[in-house]
Amino acid sequence: MTSDKSALAGPKRELWFAWYVTVAFYGLYSVIFFAVARVQPPGRPWLAPDQTVDWFADRRWGLLIGFALIFVLGGFSAVAIALITYSIRRMSVSPVFAYSYLILYAVSAVPGFMFICVAMTCGAMRPERDPVVQQWLYDLGFLSFVGTMGVFLIGSLVWMMAILLDKNGVFPTWFGYLNLCNALTEVVIAPSWIFQRGVLAYNGAIGFWVNVPVFGLYTTVFIILLRNLIQRDDLGTGPLPEPPPDVWRRARPPVEAATS
Amino acid sequence: MGERIIYWTWVPLVVIWIAGFLLFPGFIPPVSPKASAAEVADFYRQDLSRVRYSMILFNWFCVALIPILMLIAERMRAMAHRTPILRYCVIGVAGAAPIAFLTSTVFWLLAAFRPDRSPDLTLLCNDLAWITFTCGVPFLVALCLFLALAIVWDDQEQPVFPRWVAAFNVGIALAIIPAAFAGLTKSGVFAWDGFLSFWVKNLAIALWIVVMAVVLRPALEHNRSESAATV
Numbered sequence: 357m358t359s360d361k362s363a364l365a366g367p368k369r370e371l372w373f374a375w376y377v378t379v380a381f382y383g384l385y386s387v388i389f390f391a392v393a394r395v396q397p398p399g400r401p402w403l404a405p406d407q408t409v410d411w412f413a414d415r416r417w418g419l420l421i422g423f424a425l426i427f428v429l430g431g432f433s434a435v436a437i438a439l440i441t442y443s444i445r446r447m448s449v450s451p452v453f454a455y456s457y458l459i460l461y462a463v464s465a466v467p468g469f470m471f472i473c474v475a476m477t478c479g480a481m482r483p484e485r486d487p488v489v490q491q492w493l494y495d496l497g498f499l500s501f502v503g504t505m506g507v508f509l510i511g512s513l514v515w516m517m518a519i520l521l522d523k524n525g526v527f528p529t530w531f532g533y534l535n536l537c538n539a540l541t542e543v544v545i546a547p548s549w550i551f552q553r554g555v556l557a558y559n560g561a562i563g564f565w566v567n568v569p570v571f572g573l574y575t576t577v578f579i580i581l582l583r584n585l586i587q588r589d590d591l592g593t594g595p596l597p598e599p600p601p602d603v604w605r606r607a608r609p610p611v612e613a614a615t616s
Numbered sequence: 617m618g619e620r621i622i623y624w625t626w627v628p629l630v631v632i633w634i635a636g637f638l639l640f641p642g643f644i645p646p647v648s649p650k651a652s653a654a655e656v657a658d659f660y661r662q663d664l665s666r667v668r669y670s671m672i673l674f675n676w677f678c679v680a681l682i683p684i685l686m687l688i689a690e691r692m693r694a695m696a697h698r699t700p701i702l703r704y705c706v707i708g709v710a711g712a713a714p715i716a717f718l719t720s721t722v723f724w725l726l727a728a729f730r731p732d733r734s735p736d737l738t739l740l741c742n743d744l745a746w747i748t749f750t751c752g753v754p755f756l757v758a759l760c761l762f763l764a765l766a767i768v769w770d771d772q773e774q775p776v777f778p779r780w781v782a783a784f785n786v787g788i789a790l791a792i793i794p795a796a797f798a799g800l801t802k803s804g805v806f807a808w809d810g811f812l813s814f815w816v817k818n819l820a821i822a823l824w825i826v827v828m829a830v831v832l833r834p835a836l837e838h839n840r841s842e843s844a845a846t847v
Contacts, residue, residue: 367698368698369698369769370697370698370699370701370702370769371699371701373701373765374701374705420799420800421800423751423799424751424796424797424799424800425796426754427751427752427753427754427795427796427797428753428754428757428793428796429754429757430754430755430758431709431712431754431755431756431757431758431759432754432758434704434705434708434709434755434758434762435705437704437708438701438702438704438705438708439701441704441708442699442700442701442704445700458704458707458708459711461708462707462708462709462711462712463711463712463715465712465755466712466715466716466719470712470716470719470748470752470754473751474744474747474748474751474752475744477747477751477799478740478743478744478747478799480799481649481743481747481799481800481802482739482743485736485739485740486736489736489737489740492740493740591698591699
């Protein structure tokens with residue numbers, strides 16, 4: 357942790373800036389979606405038009421304030437994308453992987469999170485609107501958010517392939533396969549475009565209760581691994597230096613002392 | 617040569633944006649968020665041609681900002697940074713910022729496509745257009761702040777952009793932020809037709825394009841410093 361204190365003054369300040377913003381962004385994003393706007397866990401896909409009117413009325417100010425904050429801060433999602441793009445550029449693979457990842461995630465921002473912000477704001481700002489139209493906005497909000505699938509699918513596969521081909525040791529191989537798990541969440545969410553009820557619906561056992569924890573785990577893991585990458589990075593282009601001594605293991609007696 | 621051609625497109629871009637702005641009858645004065653569905657439907661029926669032509673113009677040319685933003689991103693290579701992270705940040709938001717504007721033109725054109733549609737649906741398209749146009753600023757806010765940080769961290773004797781450009785970008789970001797709250801009210805300075813959300817925000821964007829174009833010109837000639845990273 358001592359290296360982190362002067363992080364924003366040293367030669368790795370751009371990397372540390374990106375890492376701290378990534379942590380802050382995901383933290384804030386979770387708070388806004390779960391606690392302020394309360395759109396996670398998602399609403400019920402089977403609500404009748406009148407029920408969606410009640411749904412909007414129930415969380416009107418939460419939606420308006422929460423999504424206004426996303427309208428201010430949403431652009432900072434680019435920082436995590438930039439850091440991951442850098443991690444791929446730091447590998448021994450072609451830059452094509454890095455640029456593919458950057459473009460996939462950058463352009464997905466509009467359908468992936470702008471649409472839910474716009475739809476929910478439009479719904480909340482006119483509670484007197486025709487219930488059928490309110491239901492349409494409700495559908496647009498949730499389905500665009502959970503149903504913008506290709507980016508995470510192809511993006512995760514691009515990152516996975518880069519990690520598995522990399523010879524610079526930027527990430528451990530097992531994390532390559534964890535990307536596959538994240539990609540699979542986008543496969544099993546596809547039926548939420550078809551089913552309004554049951555495990556496959558977007559609020560269902562698979563659609564929400566398996567997918568969101570997998571995404572949460574994946575995000576937590578890559579945040580830790582990115583930190584590890586920044587600590588080891590020599591800002592060069594070749595293989596990354598070995599990881600620093602593990603702080604948890606170092607607390608125990610050294611292995612040599614224990615065996616001799 | 618190629619970069620100079622792209623650079624000078626900022627002049628026709630500004631002219632076309634101002635022309636589109638004056639042509640669209642919903643900007644001077646901006647359509648009120650308090651207008652009823654019937655009033656909004658009437659607006660599209662009365663000024664149909666001007667709505668269509670101005671929004672086709674914006675649909676064509678709002679994304680013309682992207683090549684100019686790429687000129688800025690390319691200049692960032694010459695900054696005394698150790699990594700390309702901030703350049704990737706700028707590229708990451710440079711596409712989405714104009715695409716959000718493009719999306720709002722689609723909703724305006726959709727409203728104008730069938731002016732005899734039910735007024736409730738015209739009102740919906742109008743709301744989607746105005747909220748996307750007004751609140752869709754997160755990428756611009758982030759762009760200004762990324763540039764400000766990149767300029768502050770450009771530690772060399774002859775930085776790519778003068779230092780004051782960093783403060784200018786922070787100022788523009790602050791001027792744009794109130795527009796994000798336009799959904800919260802239908803009247804006052806924060807409403808989508810209000811002083812902050814409409815006039816300050818749009819004039820700030822116009823000012824940003826002109827000032828960045830002016831500081832970009834000498835930067836095009838800037839020689840890459842030896843200390844700059846190569847990743």
